[in-house]
Amino acid sequence: MATKLEEAVAQRLEPWSAALGADRPVYTNHVLRVLSFCDALAGRTSGNTTAPSTREEFLTAAVFHDLGAWTANTFDYLAPSIDLAREWLTANSREDLIPLVVTMIDDHHKIRRAHGAEVELFRRADTIDVTAGLRRFGMARNDYRAVLDRYPATGFRPRLARFAAERTRAHPLSPFPMVKW
Template sequence: MIEPIVSDPAVERYLPQIADAVGTDFAAYRNHIYRVLSYAVHFLGDDPRGREHIAFALVFHDVGMWTDHELAYLEPSEAVAERVRAQHAPHLDAALIANIIHWHHKLFAFAGPDAKIVNAARKADWIDASLGIVRHGVARKQVAAIEEAIPVLGFPEVLMRLAKDLRHGNWVAGLWRVLSRVYKI
């Protein structure tokens, strides 16, 4: 069974860095982070280095949508993460953080450095972002248990609203921008 993670020292330490930017979407985004972290730790196993890097990266992985008002948010999210990492967490591997963020929507396995860590985060985000349609071997019952412990709080609707708002009311154009600029093969 996957243990829901509802609090993590790294997440709680860095969440305040983005709270103002995320605004009223904060609770939905926070819960998304914790659901993804729960799945990622399941895939990662007992790897404290990997967990700390994933927890840090997850705080920032989607934040470019809010900070830069940009649907092609990977690079802006990486930039925010790097600014905070350099100032507050220089012990973390900058390249690993960037890879976790940059490749978290990759369709197929990442094959670069620290692939196990990057892929744990990637598979975990796919489970949550797809509402459990893509499960990477996780049982539907386990997804339901994680969502019960860490409620979704309308996060998919937040993403659809942002896609519409950031493309001036045209959610189709927003969705196309995300599909063409964020998702990777």
Template sequence: MAEQNYPHEVIEDLMQYFRPDIGADFEKYRNHVYRVFLNCILQDSNAANVEKYAIAAVFHDIGIWTDHTIDYLPPSIDQLRKYLAENGKDALADEIATMIYWHHKISRYRGKFELVTEVFRRADWADVTFGIIAFDIDAKASSHYRKMLPNKGFHAFLIKKLVLNFLKNPLKPLPMFTR
């Protein structure tokens, strides 16, 4: 079961690194990160991909806090590339950056790194929609993760950020969405 990957050392280390940036939102973001990560593992438990999912889960929204923006995909990817370069993992940069860039895509992702990108996209959508859009993710396990790692206001936090962005940028209300 995916839960054997919880807690995950890479996630824990990265979350502690970003804790000063995340501040009061730490627990709500950490829980979201883990729910997305565990939803990935439910779909693809290939050991070669587990660390990629862990890294992508931490970095996919991190630009919200590091760059104080709702247009967070570019800064999240910049943070990812910096981390990978500093840790000798440059070979993973394009693959994980693709996962992050396309994680809000509404339709199926097709292209380079298709498997991991699609798994990650589905995992995030399943969490953001409280399992309403669940794809082929085990509903019972995903529900268990939502109970084990409660929302703590993460969705309310995102809605507030989106409303504020809309008031500032009505012509670009959802800058993080890709086609």
């Protein structure tokens, strides 16, 4: 039985099922891991009313943060992802969240600390997942493994490697355009 969070993520990703194709479960689990890591870093559990995963800005940023890689078919996906999030928030009368969600998406691959507590929390959660837990920002290994057991990363890193290889062949001087200082 799907949780409320899993249902919310699945519903939001539904319009892009065709673009995600066979990668839909790969991306869905990445989104769910990022949200779970946000909760863990904030010291909350999923479903807790104060957990980041229950907040619209985190849910929206997580669903859309990398989606542009599939919808725009590019590894330079920040702008397309931001556009998708902005459109979704506008269509759902949540324009008030656009500045924060845009910053969360735009800065989620910053090398240095991001400005703003929500932005930094989201950046750290995504970093935990992208680095396969090598960088956990104090999160216990058992907590990391529990999230991974629930939402396996099967296929995620190989897909990232394919995206990176394609980008590097096409743009050898700019292989990772989403990374910022």
